[in-house]
Amino acid sequence: MLWVDRHLVHEGSHHAFRKIAERELAVAEPALTTAVVDHYAPTRARMEGGATDDIRRMIATLEENAAHHGIRCFGLRDLRQGIVHVTGPEQGLTLPGLLLVCGDSHTSTHGALGALAFGIGATEVAHVLATQTVWQTKPKAMRLNFEGRLGPGVGAKDMALGWIAMLGADGARGHAVEYTGEAVRGLSVEGRMTLCNLSIEGGARFGMVAPDETTISWISGRPFAPEGESLDRARETWATLRSDDDAPFDRTQTIDAAAIAPIVTWGTSPEDALPITATIPDPADLTGSRARKVSEALDYMGLSPGRPLEGTSVDQVFIGSCTNARLEDLRAAAAVLSGRHARVPGLVSPGSALVKQAAEQEGLHHIFTDAGLEWVDAGCSMCVGMNGDLVEPGKRCASTTNRNFRGRQGPGARTHLMSPAMAAAAAVTGTLTDVRPLLEGRL
Amino acid sequence: MSGWATHEGIAIGLPREGIDTDQLIPARFMSTPRSEGYGQFLLHDLRRNEDGTLDPDFPLNSAAAQGASILIAARNFGGGSSREAAVYALADAGFRVVAAPSFGDIFTGNAVNNGLLPARISEDDAQALLDTLAIAQQGHADLDAANLSVGGLSVPFEIDAVARQKLMNGWDDIDLTRVHGEDIAAYREARVAACPWIIPRD
């Protein structure tokens, strides 16, 4: 049984609130609990009530539950609103060494700050609300060691899709992953969040990076983070949060960072990922269930085996989600789009209202709108489509999100996962494109 | 929830890898109150044709599969989102057992919390069972013996010891935990003393 230092809830937590209401239980630690409106947040005409009754009801239910239990709530009109995994770290609620849970699988994102963070189901959310504890079986330890440095135009998203393609979507099942090595140390906290965010897509519930100076300077000054003497004490503790040099891992995988190219997915699982320079797999080269899986995926995706990935035409782009909608991600996309026009429509949804504000202060929104893309409010948006931002059936979307599952972005939607820079490149050419030539002279 | 030790029912096969929780229940149904029943949403889009009619070739749609309570699936079942609604859909549709070579970790926990057994079987056994299940068959699961038999085939399954106990006893975690209230309060006090920053500055 583990004590929970931080509990984050969202609209999807309605089942859990109902469970504790049925038993007439109170929330054990309202001060350690934070509610965020994200999954159903309207991204357009928000203040004018641009939402269906169902969406309004989901948001109102969260706000009522939060008010009833005395939980702080980042609602639609709050500048702290955003995707729970963007706003938690941004507000300094996520700190090294804390145990953090949320009823959402991408809670692994918070491990980027050296927190022990994992997603839980509704029954467990109810349990945490009522007791501030969670029962866990200790996972095995796995180290993913990225040696060397990334090439230009290659980032955390490519590192993540690269290892998932190598080990499989269930490759790290039952393991807690620590990301180590020069390429990980070299990532900003934002990049580390992207890397940890995708841990779950490789089957791991936990992903983490040991806190270092990069982490600590990123945390300092954030609204809910400690300051003054308390920060000094915390820093001493945080400095101890690293694996011993000779720490045993149940599994270690070393990856050459310099060999990673920009990656896109071609199928219906994040493991269906290849460098943009590769060709689409041919089921004829495979056997058994693998051959069947590839052929079903290509059928759903409307792709022909053996053709180059590059040049596949897309219908639209989406830049957003808890994977890639922080300021650094928007800057990476803007670096490609600046002074260029998008050949296809696209939606850019920042990860939080504060990211939106910061991006606008830098003028990034002008780059997106001048290129012809739509600049909207913060939320999960087209990552999961619960707020109505959907990809239409049969349409192909270059997306910075984390799941290319069948129907994830809407029934019949075809999703290709990639980095923000690669999604921007797809917007510029209207096809899956290697971003690297488009970045020449711009990095 | 009441516990169970053995289960008898109709078994069907779903020979497709990577049935993620978005397939088990598409996101658009998740605002529905549980009281309306989630069985109607199970594999909603996968079992339908593009025009919305039920695909007669989909395993769950055959006449023989009606009333099925044991599902044999392929690798990486229930990966993806933490949505417990995926388990509600299975449970409300009457399933008590899902057997597959691998499961999403969060799905496994959610299943156990709702009395649904996530039985881990070997790749070879899964394939053998799926082969026999071209037509639905009677099946039997025994938690104590960690054994699953379908048609004439009998295979062992793995389940962690705590999960097995929970399924058998129908334990409710909240009550179990509240027994430890004093220990939890003492831990909290020590934690805050050692790391005062765990209380967010407000």
Ligand code: SF4
């Ligand atoms: S952005 Fe997507 S993956 Fe992230 S929390 Fe929202 S729905 Fe989940």
